Amino acid sequence: MDTPIELSKSPRKLGPSNFEVGPIAYGCWRFAGTDVATAQAKIETALACGMTLIDTADIYGVDGGGQFGDSEELLGDVFKTAPGLRERMVLATKGGIALGVPYNSTRAYLTSAVDASLKRLKIDTIDLYQIHRPDLLAPVAEVADALTSLRALGKIKEVGLSNQTCSQFRALQAHLDFPLVSQQPEFSAWHQEPLWDGTLDLSQELGLATLAWSPLGRGMLAVGKPDDGLQEVLCFENVMGVLKRLADREETSTANIALAFVLAHPANVIPIIGTQTIERIRESAQALDVRLTRRDWYDIVEARQGAPMP
Ligand SMILES: NC(=O)c1ccc[n+]([C@@H]2O[C@H](COP(=O)([O-])OP(=O)(O)OC[C@H]3O[C@@H](n4cnc5c(N)ncnc54)[C@H](OP(=O)(O)O)[C@@H]3O)[C@@H](O)[C@H]2O)c1
Secondary structure (H helix, E strand, O other): OOOOOOOOOOOOOOOHHHHHHHOOEOOOOOOOOOOHHHHHHHHHHHHOOOOEEEEEEOOOOOOOOOOOHHHHHHHHHHHOOHHHHHOEEEEEEEEOOOOOOOOOOOOOHHHHHHHHHHHHHOOOOOOEEEEEEOOOOOOHHHHHHHHHHHHHHOEEEEEEOOOOHHHHHHHHHHOOOOOEEEEEEEEEOOOHHEEEOOOHHHHHHOEEEEEEEOOOOOHHHHHOOOOOOOOOOHHHHHHHHHHHHHHHHHOOOOOHHHHHHOOOOOOOEEEEEEEOHHHHHHHHHHHHOOOOOOHHHHHHHHHHHHHOOO
């Protein structure tokens, strides 16, 4: 029997922490490069739409042609202009990517990275600090020690990991006497690896929040056009075919079907949307009204797999 999948609009626990956040989060990867008033309008719109987790990183700004720290700096300028905003959100940032190195999670680096993020953001404490990508050379015990000290000093409140394997997550957790609260993998109707590589199972096992980055495949699932150089174009068209059929039926966009796809997974998945267009921030909130059935959801999985489920 096919059944509809209810998407809860209620706030969700940020894993084993005291924070609660809206079911959709807002991301600041593409945030830098505008004036403060425009940036403030985006943050206010996201908060008004219930997107109470705001995700940034120290490195954001570089991909947009700017500099390391630009996105945090701009968000900090927004906080300075509108001091009340900071208290209305759960603020997440990341560190550990060192340009050209490429990664550094040593005690000295993380300690200075957190101080630099706090300074750019013009705040006293980071609600969720995430290691952006695992540093294969940093001893796990040292990373754990650095994070424990930063937490004891109140510079960071909770810790999450991004782009790590499940065993990397477990290795760090084993050296901590407090629980990690979140994972941040790439997860979308196009990038479905977390369904199969244990990431979403780990979230359910440990009660973590799963912050899904690029839930629209960096926009491809909204635009309907594969990125230049994308392999598997035929497969992409098949996935888009299913998203379009469901979007027509639900009288919504393929973007919102794609968001509903990740929201439907039971691993406390919180998609981080990345649009910098105010109207699209508002439209994204309507993804919570989409009613996919189990059959619809598996149609999207099968289109990506290129075969029916066994
Ligand atoms: N942990 C990590 O390693 C990592 C990596 C990447 C991203 N992230 C996080 O994930 C967040 C989201 O990433 P993302 O920006 O790639 O997310 P996304 O939501 O998959 O893609 C956003 C892109 O899609 C475009 N788009 C959205 N709706 C559209 C529509 N209806 N028509 C045309 N274009 C549309 C946006 O353009 P417009 O702005 O013009 O609407 C934007 O360029 C980031 O901000 C960051 O917080 C984390």
